[in-house]
Amino acid sequence: DIARRLWPYFRPFLPQILIATLCAVMVAAAQAAYAYLVGPAIDEIGVNRRQEFLIYIPVALVLVAFVKSTARFTQAYLLRVISQRVIRNIRRELYEHIQSLSLDFYSDAKTGDMISRVTNDTLLMQRAAPALAQLFRQPLTILFLLGVALYRNWELTLIAMATLPLTAYAIDRLGKKIRKHARRGQTYIGRLAAILKENISGIRIIKAFNAEERELARFERENERTYREGIRKALFGELNAPLIEFLGVLAAAFALAYGLHQVVSGEITIGTLSSFAAAAGLMADPVKRIGRVNVDFQTAFAGAERVFELLDTKPSVREKPDAVELPRFERSIKFDGVWFRYRDQWVLSDVRFEVRRGEKVAIVGTSGAGKSTLVNLIPRFYDATRGAIYIDGIDLRDVTLRSLRRQIAFVTQDVFLFNDSIASNIAYGSQDRGMDRIVEAAKAANAHEFIVELPDGYETNIGELGAKLSVGQRQRIAIARAIYKDAPILILDEATSSLDSESEREVQKALDNLLVGRTAFIIAHRLSTVKNADRILVLADGRIVEEGRHDELIARRGEYYKLYQIQFSESGIDR
Template sequence: MLVEIKKLAAELKPYKKTITIIAITGVIYALASARIALMTKSLFDALSAAKHDDIMMLVPLAMLLALITAVTRYYHIYLMNYVAECVVQGLRQKLQQKFMRLNLSFHNNYAAGSGGLISRILNDMRIIQDGLRVVADIFLHPLLLIFLLGNLFYIDWKLTLATMIMVPIVGAILKNISRSMRKYIPQERDSMEYMTSTIKESLDGVRIIQSFNLEKDMADRLTRDSDKYLGIRKTIYKRQEAAGPATEFIATAIVMTALLYTSYQVAAGKATPGTFIGFITSLLMLNQPIKRFQEAYVRIQEVVISAQRIFSIIEDPSEVPESPKNLPFPKDWKKITYRDVSFTYGKDMILKNINLTINRGEVVALVGASGSGKSTIVNLLERFFDATSGEILIDDVNILDINLKDLRRNVALVTQDVFLFSDSIEKNIWAGDYTRDRAQIMAMAKLANAHDFIMKMPQGYESKVGDRGSLLSGGEKQRISIARAMFKDAPLLILDEATSALDTASEIEVQKGLDHLMEGRTALVIAHRLSTIQKADKIVVLKNGQIVEVGSHQNLLSQQGEYFRFHSLQHT
């Protein structure tokens, strides 16, 4: 618990000056409020004795103190809310940046998927933000409690000591609630992750859901997730609210006891009515700081759990590490070599001792059944994750020693599942390399065979593509993706089944763009349709994570091996 609090405190450091103001205004507020409570004794004593001059002096002073409490309370709460907002926004940015640095293994293995990660960046952050706001209460209300207790000791120290017998009871109640909260809050957070994941799947898969009449199935799934979440929240609310009635009953008992005692003292002439009013006023005012402190204490338990979840990702080591050598990408490289490369995913061996040489300017096709390791080979080249053993060299330079950004700057990727940003066509093409002059965007679109359909759109290159390119057809999205890769102008090209999801007409249009894209580049092509790779310089056939054949189209057909079998299946 202390570890997470220290980490959150570190996030507050940039706002030290503002927090100092928050602390000062809290102290002034507590002092002024306690002084007003004590002044009630003098006011009622003056009123009882009909001392008009004393009343005329005390009333303006009380008004001044009331103004001070109003102003300091405003700045105290306003500034704390603003700081909480700033801290959470900073954490949200750190978390998003971390998501983008985490390797594909982390994202693929995360149980609740992207919906669960969204839950952390939204729901857990909201809990932390609400919790940080009560930091103001932690500054203010303990001080107010101390000053009010000072009033009580000043007025009647014997009675004050007697009332403090109940303090250990309140502490025991809070401790019990804290222990219970630490048990149920993690369950509630996990439940929220799965509920968010279900909602996201409902939106992402709406086409399939409607096509297969799965609306009720998804609704039932969300209902189950919601029922589980509500059950846990019900338990948490029980624990949270249990302290309120208990502490309020204890507070009422103390007030009634004090009332009986002080009324006896007044009747016996040992105290004045002002003493009675001043003591009761301070005692009643104690309820607010005690209640706020109780709420803050309970809230902190939630904040600590959410902070654990946030920092567990921010500190997750599953990043592709930067090399201390930080070498630039070789300029005049001649070949790429996979040397005894193996890759394990969980308990499964995906690649086994891969040895492959790709000469500069070659088009190398990767062929094999699903799960044979084709995509893994290209993913390792871009370091979406690193090989379990072996090495990948560009000439004699291990890619692990190359600056990661520079490595990826020299590789252009075109995939089957095209991802476009919810922005304009121009911005999506320009995303290939924001450092280049955008004047070349139209020329790249023409080479990608995309210019004509772009110009038919209402706003041309400024037309929006929608979420993930939803306003475009599959072929149009793919041609924008090719234009983006062309604009990047990287020497290495990866085509991961770039045309497999297209109809024949769209494939012809897209293939024209791909032909332009591959000119003068080294290309690794993954394709299920063997007709698209017959002109490749080298075809690499994989089976169960191993290379079983390498050669040209005609050469491999003549061997009548695994490639021949694939070819026969597609031409029967």
Template sequence: MMSPEIKKLLGELKQYKSTLYIVAATGILNALATTQLAYMIKGLFDGLSANQQQAMATLVPMALGLALVQATSRYFHIYLMNYTAERVVQGLRQKLQQKFMRLNLSFHNNYAAGSGGLISRILNDIRIIQDGLRVVADIFLYPLMLVGLLINLIRIDWKLTLATFLIAPVIAVILKNIARSMRKYIPQERDVMEYMTSTIKESLDGVRIIQSFNLEKDMGERLIKESDKYLGIRKTIYKRQEASGPVTEFLATAIVLCVFMYVSYEIAAGRSTPGTFVGFVASLLMINQPIKRVQEAYVRIQEVTISLRRIFEIIENESEVPQVANPVPFPKDWKKITYKNVSFSYGKEMILKNLNLEINRGEVVALVGASGSGKSTIVNLLERFFDPTSGEILIDGVNIHDIGLKDLRRNVALVTQDVFLFSDTIEKNIWAGDYNRTREDIPAMAKLANAHDFIMKTPHGYQSRVGDRGNLLSGGEKQRISIARAMFKDAPVLILDEATSALDTASEIEVQKGIDHLMEGRTALVIAHRLSTIQKADKIVVMKSGEIAEIGTHKDLMSKEGEYFRFHSLQHT
């Protein structure tokens, strides 16, 4: 019975059915040519033995023609199937990447093996599926070749064929036991591979910290431990994969020797010819290849099924931010953003508890509080990186859940402490704010972000590459490019998530100039640990354990001598 995973794979293949028809036709043609060529060996050998020149003159050209058909059909059969396999797996890779980008932050934060594990699925599992897809071509070729060679054997000597294939049930039992044992170890192998990929990725992403804290040995030992576990599992898999080979080959050798003895008696009695022996043995030896290919395909399907299950676990994962079928547009002349009885939890842990907050258009609202108090969650909910557990967020009475997700995010610009730049040019990173705008506006935005001068000092100006995650630039330079990107987006709502907290004083002054330009005329939500940067905010929201402890201006909150006063005093002692 076909597994659900294989049915899904066949669904992916449907769009290439015209090519698969050619693969099937060339596979059938190859099988017919191969089996007929094998049968002709009997006639060729008998003609050679009896010195029948006329028969040889007919058979040789026929054999040559069959060999040409065999070679040509095999070329197109394998070439087209390999290319189709590439197209299918590229489609799966693209679906996975698109899915990764749609899955909400809760999924990414909670995924056990992290981004390295997801990379493992998009690389290692897809590779296994690709290798397995090539076996699809064998479905059209080797079973038919097996049948054709079996017919050859029956045509040559049916009694000998029947006796020979009494051993077939033994081979079938061996294959069944191997497949059953493989199902246990393959999922373990995939899981360990995920953690190995994750460790390698961490070694690259965290190389600065690793070197600083002398953790090279620790990370090396971690990978060695995971590698040893992986090798142990692979050793078991290889043992089971290859166990059938020696058994079937020994049986095949024994059968050939028995055939040799039998035919020698038949020739001596005048009931057979040397051509019968050669033709029978040739087809018998050739039949070993389709048997091994079918055996390999059976084992490979077990691997592919498990990898498909892991791939479709992600593709069909429902941890996406839901979207309504008929979204309403983002309100044009909106006046107010309202958090109404908003709660949010990670599992059983409550992050926000029944939060109520109003943000008027044009206000600068600062969010302060201890780590884990819910500040980042407030802004993440506004962009719908995940949705509230309960309550709602409204823009002039319109629930953001009812606004198209792209439309909502188009109206919100984000500048974070941990700046992410694409491994591309400075120009492309700024332009990423809004590809619908002309790139001619980029220098003007860079000037407002206080970035133009340093950009022009780079080797190629705006065409200079920033390196992986922007590592060719300083922290302040990266931050100013991210501000220019946010300016280029020109969104009415701005989120500043501790945008200057990681910078030195000189860099902070430069970046702050850009931020001041960025905030002009916009509604801003500012998360800041340095209270000196938000004293001019229209409204300061003090968070404590997922709830609003205080709210007011800097002057009001200082006069109350509450939580904000305590934070302020700690930073100025």
């Protein structure tokens, strides 16, 4: 239940909530005091003509007003602050949680929706803050006013409450409708965000294929749905207050008629009736507000549901509670009968091999053979479905993710650089940021020369450069990053495949520097890299079908030889 899930977030603010509640009691009491004062005001001044009340009543009014305003401000402000803090904490938790989710969770559709949950849905929750203030105040106000009304005339009060059950029923029904449509609306907003995210990152392709209108239509479809849910929510939301008011006035009219009858027959004074009428009149507003509160709360709950849904998704790669630190890599990495599948199709089948420290292993195979999948298991981006991977005899699943990933540097084909300075990008993820080491890494990565020619050298911001860096330059920054990290295990996933031969030569020199003294897994389409490897694993349909050095494999005239014919010889020269 949403309220119960929200409570832990509010519990730390219990003292403030209690103060706010106390203030709410004061506001409600003050409100009732107004109604109560109408009685003596009319009877003592208007009917009995007692002079001293001309002083008492205004003074009492001012006092009541002062108490009420102070308490009201304190209560409303406190609750706003509390809800801001709660949302801040929830947002932080969401962010942490999203980062903990495994790679299988990430896709454009899901990330767009996630962004929407962190931003839109939390905002929806936050907007319920004023409603939260009302939630305490209005029922209390009604209670106090009811006290005054009952005290003045219980018969009239009961008549005035005749439609209350109906009102409660209506509020409940409308609330459910509102929540339903608010939730759907948020789902569509999430889809809008997903489409937007995809379109922005794919803008080149959209333009190149003249697909603007097609994408617009896709956007419009979800936009239209969002709109429709908004309208439905508005319908039920706006029905709330008028319906409540109408039902209230209906009962009040009967009560008033009966009350006038009592005044005429002399059973009650005109002051008593007026006081009752004031209480009843003052009650109309809080009752309407409760209706409004209901709308805001149901909307906020719809947001909260989506927030908790995201918080409830469990990462598939998890650290054991008793995970140990992986000591610095010393001896070997061993795949022991590793099977893997993303969904139902096996992508890796019974992969077995062992790599000793310092070995450079090339992994080759046709597209879709499972090369990337295989190396992604080493930093535990995914976990093996069956079998295990050991580093120095320790199962990867028994060590902390931090201690594992600290020892691995990853360079991929599509380089990701953060919107920060070049220096920060090279030192990314490291605690220290030694400029000497950054320059050293850049030099080894063959990147120093072009970096110093940039407007601000190492302090040049990547974001400001926009797309000005070439693929090769970006890749060399990524290599510098890997050199800076100085991890014993290196994974290169087609780090050079999209480069022309000139920049490839540059990158290759950088890579050679990076490889020195490390244990490396290299997925490459470049023959020279593969040729120089200590060992080549040939992957076909997720199985290791051949293993050995270049010459041995060529001599075998098997799978590798075929690949060699297609992939390397076709491009002509042994570059």
